[in-house]
Amino acid sequence: xxxxxxxxxxxxxxxxxxxxxxxLVKSLPGFPGDLPFKLETGYVSVGDFDEVQLFYYFIExxxxxxxxxxxxxxxxxxxxxxxxxxxxxxxxxSFDPGKSTGNLPNLxxxxxxxxxxxxxxxxxxxVGTGFSYASTAEGYNITDxxxxxxxxxxxxxxxxxxxKFLQNPLYIGGDSYSGIQVPIIVQIIxxxxxxxxxxxxxxxxxxxxxxxxxxxxxxxxRIPFAHLKSLLSDELYEATKxxxxxxxxxxxxxxxxxxxxxxxxxxxxxxxxLAQILEPSCSVEIWKSRQNPTAVAMDSDDLLPWPHRYxxxxxxxxxxxxxxxxxxxKTVQNALHVREGTIKEWxxxxxxxxxxxxxxxxxxxxxxxxxxxxxxxxxxxxxxMVIPYLGTHAWIEALNLTLVDxxxxxxVNGQVAGYSTGYKYKKCQLTFATVKGxxxxxxxxxxxxxxxxxxxxxxxxxx
Numbered sequence: 118x119x120x121x122x123x124x125x126x127x128x129x130x131x132x133x134x135x136x137x138x139x140x141l142v143k144s145l146p147g148f149p150g151d152l153p154f155k156l157e158t159g160y161v162s163v164g165d166f167d168e169v170q171l172f173y174y175f176i177e178x179x180x181x182x183x184x185x186x187x188x189x190x191x192x193x194x195x196x197x198x199x200x201x202x203x204x205x206x207x208x209x210x211s212f213d214p215g216k217s218t219g220n221l222p223n224l225x226x227x228x229x230x231x232x233x234x235x236x237x238x239x240x241x242x243x244v245g246t247g248f249s250y251a252s253t254a255e256g257y258n259i260t261d262x263x264x265x266x267x268x269x270x271x272x273x274x275x276x277x278x279x280x281k282f283l284q285n286p287l288y289i290g291g292d293s294y295s296g297i298q299v300p301i302i303v304q305i306i307x308x309x310x311x312x313x314x315x316x317x318x319x320x321x322x323x324x325x326x327x328x329x330x331x332x333x334x335x336x337x338x339r340i341p342f343a344h345l346k347s348l349l350s351d352e353l354y355e356a357t358k359x360x361x362x363x364x365x366x367x368x369x370x371x372x373x374x375x376x377x378x379x380x381x382x383x384x385x386x387x388x389x390x391l392a393q394i395l396e397p398s399c400s401v402e403i404w405k406s407r408q409n410p411t412a413v414a415m416d417s418d419d420l421l422p423w424p425h426r427y428x429x430x431x432x433x434x435x436x437x438x439x440x441x442x443x444x445x446x447k448t449v450q451n452a453l454h455v456r457e458g459t460i461k462e463w464x465x466x467x468x469x470x471x472x473x474x475x476x477x478x479x480x481x482x483x484x485x486x487x488x489x490x491x492x493x494x495x496x497x498x499x500x501x502m503v504i505p506y507l508g509t510h511a512w513i514e515a516l517n518l519t520l521v522d523x524x525x526x527x528x529v530n531g532q533v534a535g536y537s538t539g540y541k542y543k544k545c546q547l548t549f550a551t552v553k554g555x556x557x558x559x560x561x562x563x564x565x566x567x568x569x570x571x572x573x574x575x576x577x578x579x580x
Contacts, residue, residue: 393562
């Protein structure tokens with residue numbers, strides 16, 4: 118409905134209904150020379166009165182932008198900037214550890230960028246994320262469903278102002294908390310296409326990595342996952358399973374046996390890095406015990422020093438710190454054409470959003486969408502305990518689709534890169550894949566394998 122109205126306005130008036138700003142960025146501080154790919158940044162206004170300004174980074178496919186798929190990518194959180202997905206996961210740039218120009222971390226090319234096979238819009242959503250902002254206090258009040266509607270509006274306006282991409286195969290993707298957002302957005306697009314009130318979006322499907330789907334069910338699989346990975350003994354796991362009746366979150370306070378077992382479980386797991394159980398846990402307590410003359414605030418639960426050289430143990434959070442230094446630099450913001458004075462400070466993940474979680478489970482959307490005939494890729498790093506693959510595989514099985522491919526390994530460079538299984542329902546095709554050794558946001562840990570995965574899936578090849 119909105120897209121149809123937008124087209125009418127474009128025809129009958131010269132008013133800039135997109136209320137957007139976009140620029141071509143040819144170079145960036147910290148990167149030597151001109152960028153060898155096409156980067157566009159800008160804002161698109163959404164909301165009832167255009168009070169919300171959503172910031173985006175758009176990178177054209179480095180292969181064939183005329184025909185390659187268009188991917189709208191959302192980072193999780195909610196509140197984690199699209200720049201995190203761009204520079205740490207699937208974009209063409211990454212930070213060069215330990216190297217800097219003046220006070221700025223250096224950037225280098227990522228040889229495993231998904232822009233090798235697709236054009237990607239990295240969107241700072243919801244409002245309050247990254248460089249996105251609102252002109253009114255009310256504009257910052259956001260919910261799951263409202264954020265999805267604003268993202269749909271963004272995509273409508275963006276495509277209407279760039280009609281050459283209307284025919285490209287369109288996919289909506291994201292990871293982590295985007296597992297709630299993406300299915301809602303896809304449902305809205307699907308309903309819009311069914312209304313036939315304007316030029317349809319060429320929606321082909323969606324993809325999700327380590328996705329939040331049902332918050333309770335996702336978290337409830339952490340204990341079975343921990344046992345599977347030998348973090349809990351057989352005896353402790355079996356006792357906890359029996360005493361808690363396989364419910365580890367909503368525990369009866371009068372169930373003393375269950376509570377006692379969970380206390381022991383917590384002692385076993387408290388120093389484990391949930392995002393990747395094989396990597397060091399860099400907690401506040403660990404770093405408070407070290408000399409820390411210069412602390413930089415990162416995510417609200419992390420305080421880490423900026424070292425001249427990385428101390429042992431190495432922590433992934435040091436690389437995250439590079440984004441804070443880089444994105445808050447004025448020369449960087451000028452290069453990106455960020456509107457001056459619109460945000461106080463850039464943070465990788467904004468945990469102070471005025472956000473209402475009004476969709477506790479996106480499973481109902483998945484059930485609706487598989488009936489529509491879309492292609493679906495769900496993948497999970499198999500060492501992620503934030504959203505364990507056990508829970509993800511369980512809800513996929515609960516969709517009661519027809520199994521067409523049994524659990525089997527997939528390979529990169531002759532080595533097992535993970536395991537996959539395939540399902541179908543009429544025209545719908547759903548692939549579930551694990552990424553061996555991957556953590557939460559699998560491409561961050563296994564970039565080469567994940568590029569191979571997305572290349573094959575987009576090309577309709579078996580993994």
